[in-house]
Amino acid sequence: MVYYKKRTPESYRGKTPEAEARRLANLKQNQARTLEEMKKEAEKFQSQKKKLKDLNIIQFAENPIILGLSFKKRQPQKVILKALYGLPLNKKELEIFNTLTKGKGKYTPGKEKTEAILALGARSGKSFIASICALYEAT
Structure with missing residues (x-):
């Protein structure tokens, strides 16, 4: 005691x-x-500040008033978040998406996913992604 x-x-x-x-x-x-x-x-x-409801998940994470995160060294995590929330991917991000999914993943812009199964290795940013999603969904 x-x-x-x-x-x-x-x-x-x-x-x-x-x-x-x-x-x-x-x-x-x-x-x-x-x-x-x-x-x-x-x-x-x-x-x-913008109203939180008007922000997408990337704007929410990168906004210096809210989270102030940088995805410069975390491009795969940014691609995962964009794909989960149906945000448009540019050519480079689409290549990263295909590398992550080994060409088997289906990406449909404009359609938000309801769930995701991420089989990622150690120190790959699983908690980082989950925490951003949790905070974004809580707003």
């Missing part, structure tokens, strides 16, 4: 003068903002 030590107000203080100064600076910074300022910031943020 694990016992936790109850924290006291003194235990929140910085152990060094520098840490205490940082803590106080953060408190002052957050106390200076009023609720109205925070609401204005939130409205500005809402007006700047």
Whole structure:
């Protein structure tokens, strides 16, 4: 059984003068903002971003406000996501798709897949793909 030590107000203080100064600076910074300022910031943020429903999965993943991912070094993962969601593939991406499926996969642009079975090796990005899909579908 694990016992936790109850924290006291003194235990929140910085152990060094520098840490205490940082803590106080953060408190002052957050106390200076009023609720109205925070609401204005939130409205500005809402007006700047596209509505999530209007984004496809690649735009959702690459959008710096939302996930901010890059597919420059992950082209196969991008192709898998595009194929799953029926997004158009260019010539290079179609070659990658055919390599991944060994020419047996059927790609139909505009038709979203309902399920996928991915037999991929270690460190191939299975969790990466699944996490993007889960976040996209949750919005």
